[in-house]
Amino acid sequence: MSDIALLHGLGVQLIVVAGVNQQIDDMLQERNLTPKYVGGYRITDREAMRIAIEAAGQIRTTCEQFLSKGPAIPMFRRHTKGDREIHFEPALRVISGNYITAKRRGVLDGTDFGLTGEVRFVLKDDIRRQLDNGNIVFLSNIGFTASGEVLNCNTYDVGLHAAAELGADKLFFLHLDEVAALSLPQWLPLSEAQNMLLEKLQNSISAQQMDALRATMDAKPAEPVSAYGVATSLSPAQLKTYQAMKREDLVVDLDIWSAQGFPTAVSTCVVACCKGVKRAHLLDARIDGGLLLELYSRDGVGTMISADFYEGIRKALPNDLDGLAALLEPLEKAGILVKRSRDELADMLPSFTVIERDNRILGAALLLDLGQTPDGVPVAEVGAFCVDPIYRGSGRGDSLLDYVEQDARARGIERLVLLTTRTADWFEQRDFRWQGAAYASELLPLARRSRINPARNSQLYVKNLEAPADNLQAPGKRIGF
Known part of the structure; x- marks a missing residue:
C-alpha cells in the first residue's frame, strides 16, 4: 500500500480493485459452511452474500486505514511556520461506491448460481471525475443491478471492465505462487501470450470457434509453448458448455482460461490487452516495493504483456532492395543521408534491419561493424536510420533502434557511433552523446575516419552499451537492454 501512496503522490491516477475470494472462503468455514463452486464460479446463496459484503467492507476499511495515515507531526512542525493550530486530514482520499x-x-445447465453476478459495465464517467479530483477509487467484488439488488462479482472481471472501459494505460495484478510457478519472461508480446492461451483450448472447443476466437483476439495461429504447462483435462460437461458458447462470451469468460490450468490473472492480462489496455503487468505481491520497481527500474521485477514492440522488424532480404532504395531516396536528395548507389545498397543489404508491413518497407537501419577503436573497444556504426514519414510518431523508430542495439550487444559490440548533420536531437534523447566533428575523432577506427568527407562536417554521437547479461535473449525478445 505504501507503493500506492507514493504513486498517487507522483500524480498517477489509481483505481484499486481488491479481491476477497479467500477471505470469503475462510469466513464461511469459520461458520461451519462449505464454499460451493461450479465450473470456477462461486454459488452465492444468501448467507454467502452476507459474508461477501462483510469481507468487502473489511478489506475496504483496511485499505482506507492505511492510506489515511499521514506523516509524523514533528515533520510538519519542522517545515511549517505560524502559531495557529494545524488540523490534519487523511493523507489520501479513497472513494468507493456503487460504480x-x-x-x-x-441458472446454467441446471445450476442456480444465486447472487453471483457478472459485470455489465462500470460507471466510467463518474470514476473519471473522482480521479480528476485527485482521489483514489476503490472497487471490490460488490456489484449492483438496475433493480437495486446486491451481487457478488468476480474481482478479475471487475478489474478487466474498469481497465478496458476507462482506457487504462496499465493494469497490474499482484499474484503469489500460482503465476510465479510459470516462470514467465520479463516481457511477453501479446501475440505470444495469446497463442500460449489458445493452445490450452485446442481440445476444448470446435475448430470453427477457435478460428473465430483467434479473429476476436487478432491472434495468429498458435506456436508450441509447452514450456508454460500442460492443458488441464476437462469434464464432458465443461466441454459441452464451452463448445456451446458464443465467440463474444468465450473471449471474456475468464474461467474458461483458468479451467485449462492457467491462473486467472494471466488470462485476464491477455484479454485486457486485446480490449485496448496498453500494458498489463504480473507482479509478485511478496516483492517489497514491487510496484515502484516494476514502473521505474530499467528491467522491472515482474512480467509485462503488451503489443509486440518489434512486430515486422527483421533482417533485410534480397527482395527488400527496391523498397529500401525507395525509402532512402527522399532523404538522400534532401542531404540528410549520404547517397548510396544501388550496387552499394545491395552489398550492404545483409547489414540492414528493416520494418516491414504488408510487403512494404516502413523503416530501416544499417549496423556496420567497424572493428576496434585505438583504445581497443569493439565499435559499430548506426547509419541510414529512417522511418517512413507517415509512420513517424508511432514508436516504430524506438523499436527499430532498440532492436539494433540488442543485435549489437549480442555480437559483442560495446560502443555505437552515429554520424549525422540533421537528426541529432532525436538520438540525443536516446542517450547518444555528442563528441565533436566525426572526421577528427579518435573514437572512430582510423579506417572509418579516412572515409569521412570533412566538407560535410558530420557530427559524431556515441552511445556506450552495457556488457551483455548471461541470459541475453535474441533481439526482439525483450524491451531495451
Whole structure:
C-alpha cells in the first residue's frame, strides 16, 4: 500500500480493485459452511452474500486505514511556520461506491448460481471525475443491478471492465505462487501470450470457434509453448458448455482460461490487452516495493504483456532492395543521408534491419561493424536510420533502434557511433552523446575516419552499451537492454 501512496503522490491516477475470494472462503468455514463452486464460479446463496459484503467492507476499511495515515507531526512542525493550530486530514482520499453495474449469472445447465453476478459495465464517467479530483477509487467484488439488488462479482472481471472501459494505460495484478510457478519472461508480446492461451483450448472447443476466437483476439495461429504447462483435462460437461458458447462470451469468460490450468490473472492480462489496455503487468505481491520497481527500474521485477514492440522488424532480404532504395531516396536528395548507389545498397543489404508491413518497407537501419577503436573497444556504426514519414510518431523508430542495439550487444559490440548533420536531437534523447566533428575523432577506427568527407562536417554521437547479461535473449525478445 505504501507503493500506492507514493504513486498517487507522483500524480498517477489509481483505481484499486481488491479481491476477497479467500477471505470469503475462510469466513464461511469459520461458520461451519462449505464454499460451493461450479465450473470456477462461486454459488452465492444468501448467507454467502452476507459474508461477501462483510469481507468487502473489511478489506475496504483496511485499505482506507492505511492510506489515511499521514506523516509524523514533528515533520510538519519542522517545515511549517505560524502559531495557529494545524488540523490534519487523511493523507489520501479513497472513494468507493456503487460504480459496478452487474447482472445475475443465473441458472446454467441446471445450476442456480444465486447472487453471483457478472459485470455489465462500470460507471466510467463518474470514476473519471473522482480521479480528476485527485482521489483514489476503490472497487471490490460488490456489484449492483438496475433493480437495486446486491451481487457478488468476480474481482478479475471487475478489474478487466474498469481497465478496458476507462482506457487504462496499465493494469497490474499482484499474484503469489500460482503465476510465479510459470516462470514467465520479463516481457511477453501479446501475440505470444495469446497463442500460449489458445493452445490450452485446442481440445476444448470446435475448430470453427477457435478460428473465430483467434479473429476476436487478432491472434495468429498458435506456436508450441509447452514450456508454460500442460492443458488441464476437462469434464464432458465443461466441454459441452464451452463448445456451446458464443465467440463474444468465450473471449471474456475468464474461467474458461483458468479451467485449462492457467491462473486467472494471466488470462485476464491477455484479454485486457486485446480490449485496448496498453500494458498489463504480473507482479509478485511478496516483492517489497514491487510496484515502484516494476514502473521505474530499467528491467522491472515482474512480467509485462503488451503489443509486440518489434512486430515486422527483421533482417533485410534480397527482395527488400527496391523498397529500401525507395525509402532512402527522399532523404538522400534532401542531404540528410549520404547517397548510396544501388550496387552499394545491395552489398550492404545483409547489414540492414528493416520494418516491414504488408510487403512494404516502413523503416530501416544499417549496423556496420567497424572493428576496434585505438583504445581497443569493439565499435559499430548506426547509419541510414529512417522511418517512413507517415509512420513517424508511432514508436516504430524506438523499436527499430532498440532492436539494433540488442543485435549489437549480442555480437559483442560495446560502443555505437552515429554520424549525422540533421537528426541529432532525436538520438540525443536516446542517450547518444555528442563528441565533436566525426572526421577528427579518435573514437572512430582510423579506417572509418579516412572515409569521412570533412566538407560535410558530420557530427559524431556515441552511445556506450552495457556488457551483455548471461541470459541475453535474441533481439526482439525483450524491451531495451
